[in-house]
Amino acid sequence: MPLIQAFFAIVRRDLLLAFRRRAEMANPLFFFVLVVTLFPLAVGAQPNLLRAMAPGVIWVSALLAALLSLDGLFRSDFEDGSLEQLLLSPHPLSVLVLGKVFAHWLVTGLPLLLVAPLLALFMGLPEQAMPTLWLSLILATPLLSLIGAIGVALTVGLRRGGMILSLLVLPLYVPVLIFASGAVDRAAGGLPTGAQINILAAMLLLALVLTPLPTAAALKMSVN
Amino acid sequence: MSFIPAPISRFFHRTASPPHFYTLADKLLPWLTVLFLLLLIPGLYGGLVMAPADYQQGDSYRIIYIHVPAAWMSLFIYVLMAVMGGIALVWRMKLAEVMLISSAPIGAGFTLVALVTGSLWGKPMWGTWWVWDARLTSELILLFLYLGVTSLYGAIEDKRSAARAVSILALVGVVNIPIIHYSVEWWNTLHQGPTVSKMDKPSIHISMLIPLLLMAGAFKVYYAIAVLQAAKLELIKREPSAQWVKNLLEQNA
Numbered sequence: 001m002p003l004i005q006a007f008f009a010i011v012r013r014d015l016l017l018a019f020r021r022r023a024e025m026a027n028p029l030f031f032f033v034l035v036v037t038l039f040p041l042a043v044g045a046q047p048n049l050l051r052a053m054a055p056g057v058i059w060v061s062a063l064l065a066a067l068l069s070l071d072g073l074f075r076s077d078f079e080d081g082s083l084e085q086l087l088l089s090p091h092p093l094s095v096l097v098l099g100k101v102f103a104h105w106l107v108t109g110l111p112l113l114l115v116a117p118l119l120a121l122f123m124g125l126p127e128q129a130m131p132t133l134w135l136s137l138i139l140a141t142p143l144l145s146l147i148g149a150i151g152v153a154l155t156v157g158l159r160r161g162g163m164i165l166s167l168l169v170l171p172l173y174v175p176v177l178i179f180a181s182g183a184v185d186r187a188a189g190g191l192p193t194g195a196q197i198n199i200l201a202a203m204l205l206l207a208l209v210l211t212p213l214p215t216a217a218a219l220k221m222s223v224n
Numbered sequence: 225m226s227f228i229p230a231p232i233s234r235f236f237h238r239t240a241s242p243p244h245f246y247t248l249a250d251k252l253l254p255w256l257t258v259l260f261l262l263l264l265i266p267g268l269y270g271g272l273v274m275a276p277a278d279y280q281q282g283d284s285y286r287i288i289y290i291h292v293p294a295a296w297m298s299l300f301i302y303v304l305m306a307v308m309g310g311i312a313l314v315w316r317m318k319l320a321e322v323m324l325i326s327s328a329p330i331g332a333g334f335t336l337v338a339l340v341t342g343s344l345w346g347k348p349m350w351g352t353w354w355v356w357d358a359r360l361t362s363e364l365i366l367l368f369l370y371l372g373v374t375s376l377y378g379a380i381e382d383k384r385s386a387a388r389a390v391s392i393l394a395l396v397g398v399v400n401i402p403i404i405h406y407s408v409e410w411w412n413t414l415h416q417g418p419t420v421s422k423m424d425k426p427s428i429h430i431s432m433l434i435p436l437l438l439m440a441g442a443f444k445v446y447y448a449i450a451v452l453q454a455a456k457l458e459l460i461k462r463e464p465s466a467q468w469v470k471n472l473l474e475q476n477a
Contacts, residue, residue: 150396154376154389164372164379168393171368172400175407182411203403210399214392217313221388 006091007099014103017076028069028108029115035061036119047124054123055133055184061119062112062137063173066144067166069108073100073149074156074219083156084223093219094212101142101149101212109141125188132187132197139200140180146207147172153218175203240319242459243468249452256452260445267438275432287345289435293443295338298366299401301331301447305373306398309391319455321387322462324394325377326454330447332370339363358409365404369397383462 001009018025039057040050050057077083077100086096116133119125125133151169155161183196228236238244271289278285308324311317342360343353354360373390380386428436460469 150392154393155379157385158379161379164375167368167375168372171365171372171404172396174365175400175403178407178411199407214396218389218392221385221392224385 010099263442270435309394
């Protein structure tokens, strides 16, 4: 089987598995909405305050939702042994891993775009910032999945890897958070966002090339 | 490894064998301790007594003789850990794994020292213990990276795979450190600019610079002492039933 076919076979398989468990697919979305809802309750409902905090709150919540959904990336494959089959396949593991991350992003990252307008409404984010919020979500959520995959691959063999996963992955998320929420913040103030968006795009390209390699190496370590 | 001359390669492999390394470390430690004191005492005396007070900051600037070397060491050790991680992954060398693991808590310690001394200095100078300034923030994130390394190593039962996991993590981290550093710098900066590493003309007087460099040397040697001690312990913990450990115990008994 050529490499490109193997890649899409992985994507198709993971999407099929995800659609068989539709109830689980909505969980990151509910989590995302719920965390954003907590902020006005905690800091008070002054519209000015909420509007100023909106980009940061939305992005921190998106980051936590991505982190929470990461755990399922390799877990079931590790438990039923299909991860070992992936390792045994003649194709480079890093490409297959990229397929898994892509499918995972389609299921957990992309739907965040659907609820983003709702949250912007909750937080009083100006309408002019919506296109930038979408654009930053499109560019940065795959970045979160790619970087997070390294952490998941390192901790998948552990029985309780959740806390360690967040300790490993959150520091690496810092640049994404800075530029993504910075872009939305500037858009809300009516300023140009070209620089932030370009840097996010550059980081995404870099991560597409580089992160599958340590992820594959870490999976080999975890399966041993 | 054909491009490496045979004697160097032989030295490399012999040093990497645990019993040989253990005796070598034992021989080196007294000399390193002497060197450490030779650097530390003049460094401290020069910094705390001889160097003039700063015209603006008075005597409180003297904390840089601890703060700056500790901050340098915190980055230096992380890079060194990544190098060890690369060696451990490519050549599967046990000693590199041991050195990597032993370095992590020491590096975390230096990072903490840099953060605490910086905070102590910030209170009189900036009027606050903590500001979300670029360098402080990236140093704090560096501390989290160190803690990630130690906790991942502690969580994986099998120490060989734990060492491989930590090597991968250290390499990923070292690629990220510049990205984190520059993104945080762009985000916010208040920290004073670099005073020593400016290539053309350091903006620090020579009487203040010499003790600082002595202290930096002392910290480097201190790290060598600490990491050798930790590596000795880690080697024994890893191979408690090896013949050379038994011989060692009988010698000391």
